[in-house]
Amino acid sequence: MLNQSNYELKRNKKHFSGLLWTNIIVHFSFLIFFSLVGRFDSSESQTILNSSTGVMALATTVTFSVAVVYGVVLFNRLLLNYYIKQAREKTYLFPGGRLSIFWGKVCALCTYFVFNFFPVVLFENFIFYFIVNASGFAMISFLSYVFKVMLIVIFSTLFSLAIILLSQLFGQILQSSNTSVVASVILVSVVGNFVALLYQINNFIIILIILITLVVLTIISKILANRIQKDDVIEG
Secondary structure (H helix, E strand, O other), X not given: OHHHHHHHHHHHHHHHHHHHHHHHHHHHHHHHHHHHHHHOOOOOOOOHHHEHHHHHHHHHHHHHHHHHHHHHHHHHHHOHHHOOHHHXXXXXXXXXXXXXXXXXXXXXXXXXXXXXXXXXXXXXXXXXXXXXXXXXXXXXXXXXXXXXXXXXXXXXXXXXXXXXXXXXXXXXXHOOHHHHHHHHHHXXXXXXXXXXXXXXXXXXXXXXXXXXXXXXXXXXXXHHHHHHHXXXXXXX
């Protein structure tokens, strides 16, 4: 499977440049947008926009939502389309078996998604801290901010992968790439705001949520892999 993963890494690298630039532009734009809204907010009550961590969490939520839908479109083209409808017949001819090919694709695509999401959001959130440090936001200490940012971005990354693979599972079950896109939009709409709420949750609880998300991601991956392995073309 290692050789297959290396092959898929080389083969799919070019497809993720669009995701990289989308994450850079979206996250930077919404950091500025929410900062300006909070800056010119005339209300005296404390809101999420009056806090640097709140603005960071909001911008991360938007980037997470865009990245998930974009990621599902990429995964559809590079993964799901090989395992639905008549295209499934070709996968039986792959050397090394269907399952090893599938895991190779999943590992490569997830790796590229992480590399084009995690460092971008993390770096821009760090830069944001220094930019607004003297602008009048409700600031916390740098170490506290760094730890909170790390936890939120780690969770967002794992949560993104979980939603993407769950969407792929729905698409594989219903044999439709359009289904996976619709599923991702619905899932992001329903649970996306949870990312924004993390800024006011205790760090220890966020760590527990990250561990739970990792378990859920593993379960979804195994369920999807089992369906790919046992899928029968005749049933389609």
